[in-house]
Amino acid sequence: MAPNAGLVHLKEYDIKDSNVELIGSDLDHKVKHASAETEPAWNDGRVGLTAGLFVWRIENFAVVAVPKTSHGQFYDGDSYIILHSQQIKTDSTTDADKPPKLTHAIHFLLGAHTSQDEAGTAAYKTVELDSFLHGAAAQHRELQASPSGAFVALFPRLTFRRGGVASGFRHVGDPEDREQDEEVVTLLRVFKHPSAASADSVVVCEVEPVWESLDEGDVFVLEKGKGGKIWVWQGGRCSPMEKAKAAQVVHEMKLAKRVDVEVVSQAESRSRLVVTMLGGGEEDGFGVLKAPRPVDNLGLGGPGCEQGGEGHVVASCAGIRAEAPRRRGEQRGISHPHRQGARGLRELRISTCYHGGMRGPARLWRR
Known part of the structure; x- marks a missing residue:
């Protein structure tokens, strides 16, 4: 046969x-x-x-x-x-x-x-x-949660705060906010992005104001209520650059709100005050403090994305236009960058970005 x-x-x-x-x-x-x-x-x-x-x-x-x-x-x-x-x-x-x-x-x-x-x-x-x-x-x-290194490199400081247009967010310092923020507790986490191209590029993220959010590798800025003091909590393993960048953030907040600032190191006994203000008990906050960062280094859209890797999908727009339409359930050929020569990838150009449910970005390429 x-x-x-x-x-x-x-x-x-x-x-x-x-x-x-x-x-x-x-x-x-x-x-x-x-x-x-x-x-x-x-x-x-x-x-x-x-x-x-x-x-x-x-x-x-x-x-x-x-x-x-x-x-x-x-x-x-x-x-x-x-x-x-x-x-x-x-x-x-x-x-x-x-x-x-x-x-x-x-x-x-x-x-x-x-x-x-x-x-x-x-x-x-x-x-x-x-x-x-x-x-x-x-x-x-x-x-x-995972901006690319190329994106982080665009800004000397990348800040993510809570709120938005739909929630009617107003910038800190507006007169309307001063009346409503009397009991609001804000905790900012300052750290260097692992894949940032610039050595002094940092990320500032607003995190849940609880003591479990503290991490000894970073710096945290705590603001509690209207007219309250701003506290800077320096983790025992944070870098000098993170301390300096956090100081810049606090300086801007101090000028805008005209409040006092107090800086404490994790090794100091006074650092227990910050743990207490974040809801910690007498036995909380001791030992190693570790919390996952709200922004990781899984963004794959940086300068190295041409090299390809697991999770990136490459297809040909020209091939899609040239091929006949497919019935439902039939799939087109999909290839991975790491299975192709580097020369071929460099000849491709991003046409449109889509996300296929993977943690990294998926891209549709066009020759």
Whole structure:
């Protein structure tokens, strides 16, 4: 019997004259670009034309620019879009009269408690921004719990606070907040991100205000109630850089709220006061204090992502367009970066980011 006896060949479909025939064509790109030009956020005269860092927050399905003074400050109930444009070095003599050539990287950040609507809007608007930039941007999906090293490197200090647009969050220092925050306890954790490119890049995260959140490897800033003293708890194994960065955070809080600050080391007996204020009893807080960091180093969207690794899925957009449509339940070929040559990966370009339920980001690539 022949080896192919009994096999049924899949029906071949012709997409010509169908509603998907023009996907990926020049006309398709022109239509998407024209649609993207109607978004006011991209038309400030700087986006796509000048190098720099641009940050937007999704507010009621709208893209709202974040002031430069607030860059690096994010809230766990929101979704954000961040564009990093860098100028490519060229021959200054021959290209002096030409507009600067730019490379673009778009990061859309999803807060831990952002809504599905906001997350979807951020993803859609990220693709739209890429269309506005004529498809020249690399796109990265960032999660609050595991931002990539490349994303962390964009900010000298990365801060995650509780709240968001949906919860009616107001910035600390607003008159309305001063009346309502009399009994609010806030605990901030200051630490260096393991995969940060910059040696002095730190992350500041608001954590649960309980003594179990303390970790001897980091620095914590405790603020209890309206007009209360700010306490700085330095873990026994925290680094000098983390102490210095925490001091900067506290200095800004002190100027804004005009309160006293007290710094205690874990080795001091006074450090028991912080444990008590965080709900600890007489026998709590002794021994080794260890708590998982709210932000880890599992983000895989940094400069090393081209090397590939477990959990990254690579597919070909061109192949998807060329192949016939598949029936439900039939799968296309999926390959892993570590099974391909490095040269082939470098020739690929990120088209769109999707998440397939894995801890790391999944990407759809296009040749």
